[in-house]
Amino acid sequence: DVQMTQSPSYLAASPGESVSISCKASKSINTYLAWYQEKPGKTNKLLIYSGSTLQSGTPSRFSGSGSGTDFTLTIRSLEPEDFAVYYCQQHNEYPLTFGSGTKLEIK
Amino acid sequence: EVQLVESGGGLVQPGRSLKLSCAASGFTFSDYNMAWVRQAPKKGLEWVATISYDGSSTYYRDSVKGRFTISRDNAKSTLYLQMDSLRSEDTATYYCATDATGVMDAWGQGASVTVSS
Numbered sequence: 001d002v003q004m005t006q007s008p009s010y011l012a013a014s015p016g017e018s019v020s021i022s023c024k025a026s027k028s029i030n031t032y033l034a035w036y037q038e039k040p041g042k043t044n045k046l047l048i049y050s051g052s053t054l055q056s057g058t059p060s061r062f063s064g065s066g067s068g069t070d071f072t073l074t075i076r077s078l079e080p081e082d083f084a085v086y087y088c089q090q091h092n093e094y095p096l097t098f099g100s101g102t103k104l105e106i107k
Numbered sequence: 108e109v110q111l112v113e114s115g116g117g118l119v120q121p122g123r124s125l126k127l128s129c130a131a132s133g134f135t136f137s138d139y140n141m142a143w144v145r146q147a148p149k150k151g152l153e154w155v156a157t158i159s160y161d162g163s164s165t166y167y168r169d170s171v172k173g174r175f176t177i178s179r180d181n182a183k184s185t186l187y188l189q190m191d192s193l194r195s196e197d198t199a200t201y202y203c204a205t206d207a208t209g210v211m212d213a214w215g216q217g218a219s220v221t222v223s224s
Contacts, residue, residue, distance in 0.1 A: 034210050036152075043111075044152075044202070044214040055212065087152055091209030094166045096142075096154040 002026055002090050006099025012107040015078050021102045023071040023088035032092035033071045035064055038085040038101075048073065049091065080106075109133040109213045111203050116218030119193055127218050129186040129203030134213075136184035137161070142206035143177060143188045145199035146217075153199075156188065157206045170196075193222045 003026035013019045023033065031051035036044050046055045048064040051071060061076045075082055083106050088099040115127040127143070143155040156177040157166045165177050176189040186203050201218050204211035 032209065036211070043216055044204075044211070046210065046212045049210045049212075089152070089154075089211075094154075094157065094209070095168045096157075096209050098152040098154070101151045 004099040010103050012105050014107045018076045021073045025069045028068045029090040029092035031067045034089045035073045036087045111215035113215045113218035116220045118221045124191045127188040131184045137181040140206040141186045142204045144202045147199040198222045
């Protein structure tokens with residue numbers, strides 16, 4: 001199985017700042033990496049897939065980069081609604097595997 | 108609007124069975140592969156199983172193979188997860204999701220399953 005290592009597990013930032021979350025795969029997954037947002041009381045939301053393709057409706061302040069084993073989610077100019085938990089997930093092969101999550105909190 | 112609504116969760120004793128359902132609406136259910144993903148309390152997300160759009164192919168994580176069965180009824184736009192021989196480590200919230208070549212682009216709100224004596 002492909003192990004996904006996500007860091008940091010916790011991140012505190014202020015609205016307007018930019019943050020980055022890292023996700024590393026235990027072997028090459030090409031560009032088959034997705035990012036999800038989890039918020040209380042809402043269904044999980046797909047933000048980005050195939051490494052850098054924004055899902056319809058994802059604001060342009062979100063961006064994804066990387067290939068092979070190293071990936072990054074960047075959120076520029078944080079909005080209040082961005083404070084949530086973020087997960088990466090490889091979609092290169094089954095079993096699909098997720099990172100352990102990053103909780104982004106307001107500083 | 109895409110809607111996925113899970114039902115059938117609850118408290119069950121170890122070794123017993125439970126069947127989850129997921130009612131889909133707002134899209135052509137029979138065109139989509141579907142998945143179950145779970146989240147144990149205070150833990151991250153864990154893929155459980157996927158079924159192809161026509162039910163001809165199924166995929167499972169190793170820890171549930173032989174115990175869980177994913178199925179679907181396209182006429183009813185409903186996804187199922189039959190869970191047998193349940194263990195305490197199966198305690199989680201179970202989400203159904205559309206599975207577009209491994210990308211979960213729509214999720215339900217989840218059904219809580221607690222396995223305890």
